[in-house]
Amino acid sequence: VRYPPEETAEKHERILEVATRMFRDRGFSGVNISELMKAAGLTHGSFYNHFESKQTLASECVLHAASQSLTKMDRYPTTETGHRNYIRAYLSVAHRDDPGNGCLMAALASEVSREQPAKKSMTRHVELFVDKLSSHFPWPGKRAKRAKRAEAIRMTASLVGAVILSRAVEDEAFSREILNEVLSELLGRAGGEEQRAA
């Protein structure tokens, strides 16, 4: 059956959207084409009318998730409060429990480091993420560009590490403790002047 072109484009988009979510949720090797296509409302056979291979789709999904992530940051105002709210959302239980709609790095960085094709896109994303983090928000007491970049890199490592660990840990209290300790550290660094508990 032939379909009107806008419907085809729509399906293409839907596959990409669904796959981006599923890959972040279960990893590349945890998703198979059949269930992916079923989730997009199609059968597995037509997959290859839209994408060259699973590998290709994976790479495109990395790009898709990357642009989603950066767009998400834009929704926070470029103020101290915006910065703090962004950090709160990133280190929230909601984000921990919904990797499918969450940070690309936290979900797939490990797997990508073993995958040649998507690695270049991931590299670019980490660069853009750091750039945006350092330019989008005001960094208290940091005038030099280099210092802001350094802080943004450190913050990125803390954010990603905290979420990955909180997801790997079964004990709910401990998992929250990880998120909260890193949260209060980063809120201290993002907000006003240095606030430091003895």
Place this chain on the structure above:
Amino acid sequence: VRYPPEETAEKHERILEVATRMFRDRGFSGVNISELMKAAGLTHGSFYNHFESKQTLASECVLHAASQSLTKMDRYPTTETGHRNYIRAYLSVAHRDDPGNGCLMAALASEVSREQPAKKSMTRHVELFVDKLSSHFPWPGKRAKRAKRAEAIRMTASLVGAVILSRAVEDEAFSREILNEVLSELLGRAGGEEQRAA
């Protein structure tokens, strides 16, 4: 052919050792039984004389890697210098480039978060790692146990996040920049009094 029992135990150990390295290197799904057994100097058939299943082996490897990691920390003296050297080694290019012999969390935390069986062991390991980090090294200016634990959790997140990101990034300069920025942050926190660049 029947073999003397100590030889059998030796082979068992060798499989575990090799598997622990390979799993960290390529992930659970990136390793198959045949190549694993070949690397241990045996053929795939005898695998099931030593372990119940691949899944079981994976769980035992998490335990094995966990105890290796903690032992490694013991090799550093319980001094400020020891602490700093430990951090330097963790955030080194050598560690980044050799996940097989490196930190369990940095290598497998993501994959474990999707695997029921090994998750409990990973949880326990993260707990023990944080405990050991906070008790083994002197934390400048932290007298309260709670404060030390909080610092250890934050440091763990930074360490793990930095190594995972540095591995996911293709650009060598950027990858080193991530390691180095987090390194200088953590050396500041581990060494003497707070040292902070403007």
Place this chain on the structure above:
DNA sequence: TGTACATCAGTGAACGCGCGTTCACTGATGTAC
């Protein structure tokens, strides 16, 4: 405006391969007597 034909996305059976797991067989070690 109507008719004939080409196009092309969707469908589901089928293919091929890899991989976890099983199994019949081997033969040296350990044990019984």
Place this chain on the structure above:
DNA sequence: TGTACATCAGTGAACGCGCGTTCACTGATGTAC
């Protein structure tokens, strides 16, 4: 001390399943005239 037998880890062929990918077929849409 010697002989017969049980044991059990190793071997590699074989099994079964899942999954990525292909393919012949369908039939509505678009195009030619």
